[in-house]
Amino acid sequence: MRTGLQFAINESNKRLAVRNNWQPKLGDKFVRRSRIKAHPLRRVLGIPGLFSAGYGNVGSSIYYALGIVTLVAMGGTPIALAVAGLFFIFTALTYAEGTAMFPEAGGSASFARHGFNDWVGFISGWALMLSYIVTIAISAFVIPPYLGHFWPLLKESATISTAVSMGIIFFLMVINVIGVRETSFVNVAAAVFDLLVQILIIALGLLVIFNFDVLVNNITFYWPSLENLILGIALAAIAYTGVETMSQMAEETKRPAIRVPRALILMIIIVLILFGGVSTVGLSAMTPQELATNWATDPVAGIAFSISSAITPQEIASKFASQTEIVIILTWIFNGLRSLLPGLVAVLAASILFIATNAGLMGISRLAFSLGRYQLIPPALGRVHHRFKTPYISIILFAGVALAILIPGFFAPGVFLELGALYAFGSLFSFFLAHAAIINLRVRNPDLPRPFKLGGNIKFKQRELPITAILGLIGTAVIWMVVIFTQPYSRWVGLSWMAIGLALYLLFRWRRRLPLGQTASKPASPLWKQK
Amino acid sequence: MRLSRILVAASGIGVDEEAIKLACDLAKKSKAEVYVVYVIEVKRSLPLDAVIESEIEKAEKVLTRAEDIAADRDYEVETDLIQAREAGPAIVDEAMERDVDLILMGLSYKKRFGAFSLGRAIPHVLEEAPCRVLLLRETKS
Numbered sequence: 001m002r003t004g005l006q007f008a009i010n011e012s013n014k015r016l017a018v019r020n021n022w023q024p025k026l027g028d029k030f031v032r033r034s035r036i037k038a039h040p041l042r043r044v045l046g047i048p049g050l051f052s053a054g055y056g057n058v059g060s061s062i063y064y065a066l067g068i069v070t071l072v073a074m075g076g077t078p079i080a081l082a083v084a085g086l087f088f089i090f091t092a093l094t095y096a097e098g099t100a101m102f103p104e105a106g107g108s109a110s111f112a113r114h115g116f117n118d119w120v121g122f123i124s125g126w127a128l129m130l131s132y133i134v135t136i137a138i139s140a141f142v143i144p145p146y147l148g149h150f151w152p153l154l155k156e157s158a159t160i161s162t163a164v165s166m167g168i169i170f171f172l173m174v175i176n177v178i179g180v181r182e183t184s185f186v187n188v189a190a191a192v193f194d195l196l197v198q199i200l201i202i203a204l205g206l207l208v209i210f211n212f213d214v215l216v217n218n219i220t221f222y223w224p225s226l227e228n229l230i231l232g233i234a235l236a237a238i239a240y241t242g243v244e245t246m247s248q249m250a251e252e253t254k255r256p257a258i259r260v261p262r263a264l265i266l267m268i269i270i271v272l273i274l275f276g277g278v279s280t281v282g283l284s285a286m287t288p289q290e291l292a293t294n295w296a297t298d299p300v301a302g303i304a305f306s307i308s309s310a311i312t313p314q315e316i317a318s319k320f321a322s323q324t325e326i327v328i329i330l331t332w333i334f335n336g337l338r339s340l341l342p343g344l345v346a347v348l349a350a351s352i353l354f355i356a357t358n359a360g361l362m363g364i365s366r367l368a369f370s371l372g373r374y375q376l377i378p379p380a381l382g383r384v385h386h387r388f389k390t391p392y393i394s395i396i397l398f399a400g401v402a403l404a405i406l407i408p409g410f411f412a413p414g415v416f417l418e419l420g421a422l423y424a425f426g427s428l429f430s431f432f433l434a435h436a437a438i439i440n441l442r443v444r445n446p447d448l449p450r451p452f453k454l455g456g457n458i459k460f461k462q463r464e465l466p467i468t469a470i471l472g473l474i475g476t477a478v479i480w481m482v483v484i485f486t487q488p489y490s491r492w493v494g495l496s497w498m499a500i501g502l503a504l505y506l507l508f509r510w511r512r513r514l515p516l517g518q519t520a521s522k523p524a525s526p527l528w529k530q531k
Numbered sequence: 532m533r534l535s536r537i538l539v540a541a542s543g544i545g546v547d548e549e550a551i552k553l554a555c556d557l558a559k560k561s562k563a564e565v566y567v568v569y570v571i572e573v574k575r576s577l578p579l580d581a582v583i584e585s586e587i588e589k590a591e592k593v594l595t596r597a598e599d600i601a602a603d604r605d606y607e608v609e610t611d612l613i614q615a616r617e618a619g620p621a622i623v624d625e626a627m628e629r630d631v632d633l634i635l636m637g638l639s640y641k642k643r644f645g646a647f648s649l650g651r652a653i654p655h656v657l658e659e660a661p662c663r664v665l666l667l668r669e670t671k672s
Contacts, residue, residue: 176576366576366577370578389574389585
């Protein structure tokens with residue numbers, strides 16, 4: 001059969017061969033043997049597909065991150081987002097080096113497993129799972145407030161809002177178990193449309209409501225305490241969820257060593273521009289106080305509402321043209337934008353958040369499957385339904401946890417902020433381990449091929465250590481500690497989650513008689529087809 | 532039309548058998564190589580390299596049957612099993628990689644919402660394939 005194919009054997013396929021009564025004998029062609037044991041996988045994603053997958057998450061987080069951060073950082077919101085953005089750059093660069101080295105599903109869990117051992121890999125993967133679950137919960141939680149534009153009770157009633165959010169998760173759980181087809185085209189189209197609308201909002205905001213003096217006043221007058229500013233930076237990490245998603249998709253990317261780093265860098269640039277623009281427009285449109293009280297769960301709707309109220313079609317049109325005909329056309333366009341913008345934002349936000357909730361559910365089931373393959377969690381979690389061909393156990397289990405953490409939404413108004421902090425707990429911890437793993441790999445295995453190697457290194461005992469990873473390591477550690485000390489809900493829920501996970505891991509490894517730290521088994525290397 | 536490489540996209544439907552026979556007959560004249568591929572579509576809630584035993588088992592049966600049919604025709608085919616998110620792009624990719632002159636696909640007679648449907652993979656292959664594409668629809672009955 002094919003030359004150059006890696007010889008990959010996995011246990012399931014071996015069993016399958018036996019079941020099919022296949023026995024090699026003299027004179028047999030080895031066609032079927034090669035086929036059964038080494039079927040290739042098709043990498044199809046290019047930079048646009050990869051970017052849209054990552055942006056799908058980042059783009060959705062814009063719809064709630066600004067509100068969460070403003071709740072604590074108030075006037076310091078742009079600074080919190082900027083500092084978090086800096087750590088985001090460091091983290092994205094670390095992911096670029098790690099993903100180019102190990103283009104496989106798992107993200108930081110994969111780096112930690114390679115960089116340290118199974119034990120650390122599990123801790124990172126389990127923390128990552130928490131952030132995935134919270135992403136599912138929080139994305140669903142803010143859909144009803146956006147749809148409140150059409151039916152205000154969805155925004156005003158905590159009971160209705162939470163019930164609808166839980167209904168959305170339940171619905172997505174069912175369709176994911178059944179396994180409804182989803183094409184990448186929908187994701188790409190949604191990402192492009194979302195990007196265009198956000199650019200439109202920023203452009204209109206800068207044109208209609210931006211006022212430098214108001215912005216400076218809103219920042220200085222509502223400047224937060226240092227503790228709140230640091231917490232705001234921690235919460236702002238929620239704005240940058242796409243880095244992990246992109247890394248998870250590495251295994252489906254053509255020439256991942258080159259394309260993943262490029263897609264990550266493209267995402268860094270676009271996301272920083274968007275967040276800079278949205279936060280600037282947001283704090284020009286209203287005071288942080290107003291944003292945090294009236295529009296915390298749907299900040300972009302608040303911005304769209306402010307822009308819509310501030311648009312004076314004829315006045316703006318006459319700024320651009322003097323000819324009567326053109327002024328009439330421009331007036332008509334701005335009139336249309338004024339009446340359509342809030343509704344458009346509501347529909348778009350709800351759609352993007354719905355896609356993000358679904359992406360979170362699929363992402364966590366894929367991650368669970370990957371961890372199960374390396375025997376970091378019981379492989380039963382990745383069991384595939386015989387009829388629907390979906391990992392139904394992990395989908396039901398993790399959707400169930402996401403539903404459970406939304407229950408306080410019925411009676412605790414602050415659950416939105418708590419969810420943000422809980423996300424920070426999980427994601428910062430896994431980012432911290434990603435930085436640590438990349439640094440450790442530089443020390444332990446300096447000659448490992450690194451298709452994308454971070455520049456700006458310092459020499460330490462003959463080893464090159466990347467400064468960005470070191471800064472990222474320190475930054476994420478400090479911010480994570482702040483979350484632990486200042487946020488009791490995140491502290492206890494997060495630590496309980498980790499404790500449960502560790503207990504499961506120890507029990508599972510002990511029952512299987514597997515070493516706790518060392519790599520227990522190597523799954524069959526997949527055969528990637530590459531042009 | 533001189534053919535040197537033919538790709539048959541099998542999907543486990545009845546008409547596959549006729550498609551493979553047709554491919555062998557077409558190939559015989561110019562001693563072309565025949566590849567038969569089966570694509571397992573993996574849902575996005577699973578990693579692409581997930582082992583779905585029931586699907587692999589089904590694919591193996593289809594491909595083994597393809598080899599047997601070709602052997603009956605006194606011809607040899609090469610078979611391959613691919614995992615991908617969507618069958619259409621995977622078939623086109625495979626055709627490009629193998630530089631085939633013809634893609635041969637079987638098609639069952641299906642109606643969707645009252646209208647005749649080609650499914651999802653075939654329109655993609657018809658649109659994107661760099662080579663000729665031959666569709667073989669099963670009889671209406």
